[in-house]
Amino acid sequence: MSDVDGGALIGRILKEQNVKYVFAVNGGHTFPILANLRDNGIKLIHMRHEQATAYAADAYARVTGTPGICCVTAGCGLTNAVTGLCGAGLTNSAVICLAGQHPTTEDFIGSFQEAYGTDVVDSFSKYAKRVLDWSTIEVDLRQAFRAATSAPQGVALYEIPTNILYHSDAPEKQRPGAKVYGADDLRSQGDPRKIERAVELLLGAERPLIAGGDGIFWSDAAAELRELAELTHTPVYCRRAGQGAMDEANPLAIRGAWKKPFTGQADVVLAVGFRFWSGEKFGQPPTWTDKATYIQVDTDPERVGWHVPAEVGIVGDPKLVLRQIIDTIREVKADFSGRAGSPWLQQMAEVRGNYEKMIADREAETHADTPIHPDRLTKDLVSVIDDDATLVVDSFTLSGYTSQWFTAHTMGQIVDAGPLAPVGHGVGMGIGAALGRPGKQVVVVSGDGGIGIGGMDMETAAKYDIPIVTLLWNNSSWGPDFAAMPILKGRTDPFDMVPDIRYDKVFEPMGVYTEHVAEPDEIIPALERALGSGRPAVVNVASDKRYGHPSLGGNLLGSTQL
Ligand SMILES: Cc1ncc(C[n+]2csc(CCOP(=O)(O)OP(=O)(O)O)c2C)c(N)n1
Ligand SMILES: [Mg+2]
Numbered sequence: 001m002s003d004v005d006g007g008a009l010i011g012r013i014l015k016e017q018n019v020k021y022v023f024a025v026n027g028g029h030t031f032p033i034l035a036n037l038r039d040n041g042i043k044l045i046h047m048r049h050e051q052a053t054a055y056a057a058d059a060y061a062r063v064t065g066t067p068g069i070c071c072v073t074a075g076c077g078l079t080n081a082v083t084g085l086c087g088a089g090l091t092n093s094a095v096i097c098l099a100g101q102h103p104t105t106e107d108f109i110g111s112f113q114e115a116y117g118t119d120v121v122d123s124f125s126k127y128a129k130r131v132l133d134w135s136t137i138e139v140d141l142r143q144a145f146r147a148a149t150s151a152p153q154g155v156a157l158y159e160i161p162t163n164i165l166y167h168s169d170a171p172e173k174q175r176p177g178a179k180v181y182g183a184d185d186l187r188s189q190g191d192p193r194k195i196e197r198a199v200e201l202l203l204g205a206e207r208p209l210i211a212g213g214d215g216i217f218w219s220d221a222a223a224e225l226r227e228l229a230e231l232t233h234t235p236v237y238c239r240r241a242g243q244g245a246m247d248e249a250n251p252l253a254i255r256g257a258w259k260k261p262f263t264g265q266a267d268v269v270l271a272v273g274f275r276f277w278s279g280e281k282f283g284q285p286p287t288w289t290d291k292a293t294y295i296q297v298d299t300d301p302e303r304v305g306w307h308v309p310a311e312v313g314i315v316g317d318p319k320l321v322l323r324q325i326i327d328t329i330r331e332v333k334a335d336f337s338g339r340a341g342s343p344w345l346q347q348m349a350e351v352r353g354n355y356e357k358m359i360a361d362r363e364a365e366t367h368a369d370t371p372i373h374p375d376r377l378t379k380d381l382v383s384v385i386d387d388d389a390t391l392v393v394d395s396f397t398l399s400g401y402t403s404q405w406f407t408a409h410t411m412g413q414i415v416d417a418g419p420l421a422p423v424g425h426g427v428g429m430g431i432g433a434a435l436g437r438p439g440k441q442v443v444v445v446s447g448d449g450g451i452g453i454g455g456m457d458m459e460t461a462a463k464y465d466i467p468i469v470t471l472l473w474n475n476s477s478w479g480p481d482f483a484a485m486p487i488l489k490g491r492t493d494p495f496d497m498v499p500d501i502r503y504d505k506v507f508e509p510m511g512v513y514t515e516h517v518a519e520p521d522e523i524i525p526a527l528e529r530a531l532g533s534g535r536p537a538v539v540n541v542a543s544d545k546r547y548g549h550p551s552l553g554g555n556l557l558g559s560t561q562l
Pocket of ligand 1: 394395396397398421422423424446447448449450451473475477478479480556
């Protein structure tokens with residue numbers, strides 16, 4: 001075979017791994033990579049900011065279950081990408097970042113665009129490799145795929161210096177190794193003794209609860225989760241990538257907005273691929289009961305007993321372990337029929353009904369208000385979108401309202417900021433989600449803070465004809481005003497923008513379909529026109545900064561406790 005450069009080898013591996021898109025901002029340090037995409041059937045999505053390339057890759061991974069790939073140049077390209085990469089890392093999203101780097105011969109003598117990505121991403125990556133020899137270009141990249149896609153999934157950085165990337169040599173010199181397996185290839189069952197114990201505990205429970213997390217998504221276990229819940233009449237609470245694994249409209253589904261009476265009072269909890277992170281108050285009371293017996297299922301033994309002291313730990317693939325539990329129930333003829341209509345399930349129906357009435361009554365009070373209230377906007381939004389639409393949630397204020405109003409029917413419908421909670425991820429993520437779910441609606445709910453940080457990528461959406469609709473809560477402010485943040489009032493200047501910027505007019509010249517909404521009755525027609533336009537769209541909503549997040553007010557600390 002004739003000599004090839006590093007870019008040709010990278011392109012070959014990306015093709016082998018069925019990569020369809022690479023989200024990138026170019027730079028000379030990565031030209032050989034970019035030059036080898038088209039020939040390998042891969043589309044380059046050239047974006048406006050490296051941060052957005054990582055956001056797009058993250059969302060693509062979260063809606064498809066296959067890794068998202070971004071490519072950034074040395075030094076500044078890499079450092080610009082860090083927020084998006086960290087977001088994906090903390091979300092456990094399968095993202096591979098290909099970064100250029102200065103030549104290895106120029107370390108610490110003043111090289112152009114010099115940075116050491118492996119150090120920068122150290123705290124949040126699963127794999128970070130500076131390619132040190134031409135012969136390991138392929139094996140190092142396959143290793144990145146293995147790390148990013150095996151559960152718990154995460155971020156892999158593959159950083160390649162120019163003296164290695166630009167070098168041409170015989171492809172036979174590539175080292176073998178690091179076979180990449182598909183999601184279905186390496187599953188393992190759980191310990192049968194623990195499976196039996198789990199069935200006993202579930203059978204003896206009065207107030208059982210199943211909690212499904214990212215592991216349900218990684219192992220594609222939604223069908224088994226539903227089957228077990230229905231077989232045993234057990235309520236299911238699903239969060240993070242698992243949200244929607246149990247259709248939240250199902251009477252057995254517990255929604256995050258009203259979970260506490262159940263997570264706080266269950267007597268047996270079966271947690272499957274579920275991480276008790278800060279958004280779950282680390283599994284502590286009063287959000288999670290400390291009186292229950294916890295059964296934890298995870299592919300990774302280190303995640304068992306990490307936050308809650310699980311009495312029964314089952315190490316195994318969620319899809320197979322759930323199947324084992326179902327099979328054992330059938331084999332031993334464990335009878336769960338008496339559970340139908342139990343007081344625990346009646347309580348669920350009651351709490352759900354009360355909650356739905358509470359938000360409906362609350363919305364009725366401000367229904368006709370001008371400026372528009374977030375309850376009215378969010379209620380109208382969820383009423384016009386398709387049942388399988390994906391929602392990317394950015395605005396701080398509206399993120400709270402969307403989690404109250406939106407019902408997820410399948411996994412991948414909610415793409416949020418994740419534990420890093422960066423403002424400005426919305427448009428980048430919307431692009432990744434839309435490319436991952438072609439033909440499905442993608443709505444980005446953004447604030448004007450977020451649109452300033454990441455909104456220029458609406459031009460990317462226009463350039464590639466990616467029909468995301470950005471609904472902009474334009475309150476001329478970074479979060480609500482100081483009425484919601486008394487600690488700051490009178491002590492510093494307001495976190496204001498120039499008031500009433502017409503973002504519809506800002507984006508219109510880029511080829512974006514735009515609407516401006518000032519009156520509540522215009523919300524639905526404007527959204528219908530935007531969704532029907534088949535084009536990327538911005539719906540600018542004149543909003544009111546007096547309203548904060550419905551549960552956090554102006555507390556921008558989110559789920560962190562002091
Ligand atoms: C990158 C980043 N910087 C700062 C913050 C802190 N923060 C949380 S919410 C917020 C205000 C967001 O403003 P906007 O996007 O307009 O949201 P809205 O006004 O709709 O609540 C800020 C600055 C953050 N989460 N992320
Ligand atoms: Mg704002």
